[in-house]
Amino acid sequence: MLKIPQRLLAATTALAVALPLTLMSASGTANAAEPHVDNPYAGATQYVNPTWAAAVEGAATRVSDPALAAKMRVVKTNPTAVWMDRISAITGNADGKGLRFHLDNALTQKQSGTPLVVNLVIYDLPGRDCYALASNGELPATAAGLARYKTEYIDPIAAILADPKYQGLRIAATIEPDSLPNLVTNISQPECQTAAPFYREGVKYALDKLHAIPNVYNYIDAAHSGWLGWDNNAVPAAKLFADVARTTQAGLASVDGFVTNTANTTPLEEPYLPNSSLTVGGAPIRSASYYEWNFDFDELDWTAHLHSLLVAEGFPAGTGMLIDTSRNGWGGAARPTATSTSTDLNTYVNQSKVDRRNHRGAWCNPLGAGIGERPRATPPAPAASHLDAFVWIKPPGESDGASTDIPNDEGKRFDRMCDPTFVSPKLGNQLTGASPDAPLAGRWFESQFVELVRNAYPVIGGGNPPTDTVAPSVPTGLQAGSVTNTSVALTWTPSTDNVGVSGYDIYRGTTLAGTSSTASFTATGLTASTAYSFTVRAKDAAGNVSASSAALAVTTSGTQSPGGCKVSYSANSWNTGFTASIKVTNTGTTPLADWRLTFDFANGQTVQQGWNAVWSQSGSTVTGTGQPGTWNATIAPGATVDIGFNGTHTGTNTNPTAFSVSGKTCTIG
Numbered sequence: 298m299l300k301i302p303q304r305l306l307a308a309t310t311a312l313a314v315a316l317p318l319t320l321m322s323a324s325g326t327a328n329a330a331e332p333h334v335d336n337p338y339a340g341a342t343q344y345v346n347p348t349w350a351a352a353v354e355g356a357a358t359r360v361s362d363p364a365l366a367a368k369m370r371v372v373k374t375n376p377t378a379v380w381m382d383r384i385s386a387i388t389g390n391a392d393g394k395g396l397r398f399h400l401d402n403a404l405t406q407k408q409s410g411t412p413l414v415v416n417l418v419i420y421d422l423p424g425r426d427c428y429a430l431a432s433n434g435e436l437p438a439t440a441a442g443l444a445r446y447k448t449e450y451i452d453p454i455a456a457i458l459a460d461p462k463y464q465g466l467r468i469a470a471t472i473e474p475d476s477l478p479n480l481v482t483n484i485s486q487p488e489c490q491t492a493a494p495f496y497r498e499g500v501k502y503a504l505d506k507l508h509a510i511p512n513v514y515n516y517i518d519a520a521h522s523g524w525l526g527w528d529n530n531a532v533p534a535a536k537l538f539a540d541v542a543r544t545t546q547a548g549l550a551s552v553d554g555f556v557t558n559t560a561n562t563t564p565l566e567e568p569y570l571p572n573s574s575l576t577v578g579g580a581p582i583r584s585a586s587y588y589e590w591n592f593d594f595d596e597l598d599w600t601a602h603l604h605s606l607l608v609a610e611g612f613p614a615g616t617g618m619l620i621d622t623s624r625n626g627w628g629g630a631a632r633p634t635a636t637s638t639s640t641d642l643n644t645y646v647n648q649s650k651v652d653r654r655n656h657r658g659a660w661c662n663p664l665g666a667g668i669g670e671r672p673r674a675t676p677p678a679p680a681a682s683h684l685d686a687f688v689w690i691k692p693p694g695e696s697d698g699a700s701t702d703i704p705n706d707e708g709k710r711f712d713r714m715c716d717p718t719f720v721s722p723k724l725g726n727q728l729t730g731a732s733p734d735a736p737l738a739g740r741w742f743e744s745q746f747v748e749l750v751r752n753a754y755p756v757i758g759g760g761n762p763p764t765d766t767v768a769p770s771v772p773t774g775l776q777a778g779s780v781t782n783t784s785v786a787l788t789w790t791p792s793t794d795n796v797g798v799s800g801y802d803i804y805r806g807t808t809l810a811g812t813s814s815t816a817s818f819t820a821t822g823l824t825a826s827t828a829y830s831f832t833v834r835a836k837d838a839a840g841n842v843s844a845s846s847a848a849l850a851v852t853t854s855g856t857q858s859p860g861g862c863k864v865s866y867s868a869n870s871w872n873t874g875f876t877a878s879i880k881v882t883n884t885g886t887t888p889l890a891d892w893r894l895t896f897d898f899a900n901g902q903t904v905q906q907g908w909n910a911v912w913s914q915s916g917s918t919v920t921g922t923g924q925p926g927t928w929n930a931t932i933a934p935g936a937t938v939d940i941g942f943n944g945t946h947t948g949t950n951t952n953p954t955a956f957s958v959s960g961k962t963c964t965i966g
Contacts, residue, residue: 330464330512341412342406343414356743375672376672379396380420383435397457400458415469419507423437423439423495424436424496427483429698430711458512468510471518473499473500473518497541503515504545505546516552516556516617517556519557522594522596522602529904532916535609536610538555555618558596562663564596565596570650577808577809580891582646585642589913597678597679600684604682624669626749626752629665633649636649658721658724662715665752669754694743698715699738707737709737717731768842769792769842770794772792773847776788776789798836803832818833824853825854828851829850829851861963862881863882863963864882877943880966882936886934891959894910894921895956895958900951903944921942
């Protein structure tokens with residue numbers, strides 16, 4: 298779930314030496330031991346959970362639509378993870394069969410000569426899910442809870458996995474979803490502060506015990522782009538992952554990879570928002586309210602971003618990534634089919650994004666979600682993402698949490714983020730968008746499953762994808778007509794298309810200046826005596842877009858009014874924290890629209906949370922921007938805005954010595 302403001306060959310062990318080279322599986326086929334491999338999913342099949350498949354079949358028998366039932370029966374053939382979410386799950390309980398049941402079934406599914414991967418979720422840390430409530434666990438965040446976690450949970454799981462009977466299976470273990478990411482973003486929460494040492498020690502213990510078994514592959518949970526994508530979350534996360542791994546007996550080698558988007562619905566890709574720095578309405582689209590200056594719009598972005606940071610922390614370049622695609626398809630009638638033509642920043646983003654949630658923090662049973670890419674090894678993706686596989690860690694149809702308070706003996710509590718009637722301050726005072734009538738986390742939620750199947754993308758069992766895949770021809774003959782000190786009239790030769798051209802996007806540099814249904818456009822709101830570069834792209838009704846035209850350079854006429862800014866900065870420090878108060882004054886004669894304040898810290902200070910501006914930090918560089926659509930989005934001549942933030946420091950907290958607003962150096966007041 299989302300929280301607001303995710304290889305090396307194993308060392309040879311004594312256990313590996315002791316194992317026989319070949320055993321017989323339950324099906325009578327040879328069950329040979331194999332060396333630890335780089336990507337366990339490559340060339341392998343994955344385990345299909347018969348209990349989950351039976352639940353899907355039951356749903357298929359209860360729907361009146363034969364086509365929908367057929368899709369469900371396709372879904373039930375897909376592999377999903379087995380969750381060990383409490384101690385009793387190891388041997389089996391009222392909610393499902395035990396671990397040996399699944400491993401024995403995996404042996405029967407394993408085809409001779411073809412490896413089989415069992416996706417297993419390790420999920421019972423003391424003080425589990427210290428920030429949300431829906432997935433709280435049975436063990437308290439105490440020394441006694443940690444002792445039980447080791448002796449009653451991890452040790453029995455490890456003993457079963459080490460049984461020579463199962464040495465021919467590949468076990469891919471997702472290690473404790475949400476745990477370490479909570480220590481990055483939610484450590485100010487008292488419950489997370491209490492749980493922190495038990496999370497670190499518990500994850501270390503699990504990595505040690507499981508890494509000692511040669512056919513087990515450890516994948517640490519690494520949240521998702523909408524949780525850790527910002528640099529001031531991503532960098533500490535990679536460091537924390539490395540710090541915990543280094544405490545294990547095998548060090549970084551105890552980790553085979555990382556899994557992102559576990560039990561979340563963040564899209565694999567935002568196809569109509571491929572460039573988070575594209576400028577619309579005078580601001581980069583990552584500054585839109587929905588993305589809050591996060592560069593990573595989707596999981597392909599996040600896996601690439603995270604992998605580069607992990608390598609910088611010492612993990613090998615061959616470290617593999619998994620993405621849970623079980624519920625991030627976002628298909629159905631609400632899915633956009635083309636990039637928005639709006640020149641308003643937030644409208645452009647909201648009309649273009651396939652993620653239909655009203656906030657990236659809406660994690661619980663979100664309405665409108667759909668099944669995503671099917672599980673498969675080494676999927677086609679940008680090389681920078683280093684993907685081992687798409688996997689279904691969260692079985693589609695299992696609830697994220699109850700929409701009302703339901704008494705239970707599992708430690709799970711009522712989280713208002715799962716209540717569809719709740720207006721959440723964490724979501725910008727919007728409704729949660731959660732599905733109604735949801736059961737406890739992990740229980741079968743049939744109405745949501747039906748919706749996931751209906752909204753699947755790619756469509757299950759085929760469908761009617763756009764048949765027009767041909768982009769219009771590239772616009773030619775771009776030229777300027779009338780040029781003033783604030784505008785440029787543009788014309789070009791119309792493009793052609795196999796079906797028909799629906800319009801044109803006109804760019805000023807990388808900024809979308811506007812759209813036109815004809816081969817002409819007048820760019821307005823320009824600055825006098827300034828050089829601009831314009832390009833045009835043609836598009837059709839199916840969403841195909843041409844390459845850019847040749848660029849046209851134009852300089853506006855007239856004179857430019859002088860502009861200027863003044864910044865006053867003060868900090869109130871205590872222990873390792875501080876509050877910064879900043880005044881930004883427009884000393885020029887023209888408004889500062891969509892302003893951006895930039896400065897650098899000299900002592901490694903970190904911004905935590907702020908007010909009256911959208912704050913982000915990359916390394917030592919801090920950026921604060923006016924909040925789009927609010928009172929301070931534009932600073933009038935002579936006007937001042939008061940902004941600020943809380944931060945942390947390590948003993949030295951020197952004030953920044955230089956400030957700029959929208960690229961202009963400011964005087965210090």
